[in-house]
Amino acid sequence: MKMNRYLVFLTVISMCFIRNVFCASAANVAQLTQDLLTNYDKRVRPLVDQSRAVQLDISFNLCGINSVDEVAEKLITTGFIQVMWTDELLTWTPASKNQISYIFLKQNDIWKPDLVLKNGFQKFKEMGGDFYYVNVGSDGMVQWKPYEVFETRCSMDITRFPYDKQTCEITFIVWSYVSIEVSILKSSGGLVFFEYEENSVWTVESTKETIKNAGAESELTFTLNLKRKPQYYVLNMIIPVICLGILSLLVFIIPADAGEKMGYSVTVLLSFAVFLTMISAELPVNSESTSFLSFYLILQMVIGASILVITAIQLRLHHRKNTFGIAKFFIYIVKLEQILRCRKSCCSPKNITNIEPMDGNDDNKDKVSNDLDIDWSDVTSAIDFLCFWIFLLGNTILTIFLFAYLTSG
Secondary structure: EEEEEEEEHHHHHHHHHHOOOOOOOOOHHHHHHHHOOOOOOOOOOOOOOOOOEEEEEEEEEEEEEEEOOOOOOOOEEEEEEEEEEEOOOOOOOHHHHOOOEEEEEEEEHHHOOOEOOOOOOOOOOOOOOOOOOEEEOOOOOOEEEOOOEEEEEOOOOOOOOOOEEEEEEEEEOOOOOOOOOOEEOOOOEEEOOOOOOOOOEEEEEEEEEEEEEOEEEEEEEEEEEEEEEHHHHHHHHHHHHHHHHHHHHHHOOOOHOOOOHHHHHHHHHHHHHHHHHHHHHHOOOOOOOOHHHHHHHHHHHHHHHHHHHHHHHHHHHHHOOOOOOOOOHHHHHHHHHHHHHHHHHOHHHHHHHOHHHHHHHOHHHHHHHOOOOOHHHHHHHHHHHHHHHHHHHHHHHHHHHHHHHHHOO
């Protein structure tokens, strides 16, 4: 029984030592707090020698990136900063205070740096709040951890959207004091990903910390290099636009006599216009830099309109009577189409006309002459053939250039 009591006593003593408080009572802590704050003036910098500067150790604990607003050029992040400094006016000897090695005080009860967010998007306000406590050690080391949802300005370059990369800064500045009064040291922690939750659209590639202590300014800047995840935009924007561009070319495969050529062309163009109206709301709005994808969509719209115009002219030519003479321009188009198809013109017309009739009559001559006749249906067929391959080649080159340019960064 005595052994059990002894073990319990040792356990209690050990727990007290682990907590750095040798069984201090609430009265002891309250007395220590009263002793420290008696004659304490929070308007005075916490240094015995006022000619020295209060040195701040600031680290940023990033919990997550809430959103990146390209239109408003705003970055919204969640996290807290950990600020540490030495308050020489809040020190005590733990041995004389029942081994109390630290206490918690309200942040407004002691001196603290007037640290503010320099490039904030909301109103200019101090960090923290009335409900925040600071940890004060017996050696005067103060730890302050204000938690915030930071809204900061961030200049956006959307030229390579949706494969763009953005560089955003979160800058903290000591507003009232000059650098010789309050300075920022090289942070011991830097930018820490404390319980960081990955964003579904943006990933953090790298970070950087910059300290500026010059003249009247003492500021600390945390730089985030962000990269957009393009999968959503590729699947829901780029691929449908490419498919519509291919569908618009199929109008040149439909025969002019089918009667659906013009209706198909108009339907595809209207579908293109409706789709572009829908996805234009998803594209970032920025007057300083324009997304190359926007130019690509405009060019696709121009191609669709050009196909519609060509189809209208083509149908007009197709229903012309053969009594109208065919201009040499259209004859050259037909001959070019025959050369590309390797029909008739694989051998020159001169050699064909020199073929002598086999049976001594003019039937073969008439047949050769009829083969060389060109009517308006031949002209429209040649236009279909040439336009299909020209637009297909141009669309393919444009699309390849688009992806090569966007992903080259």
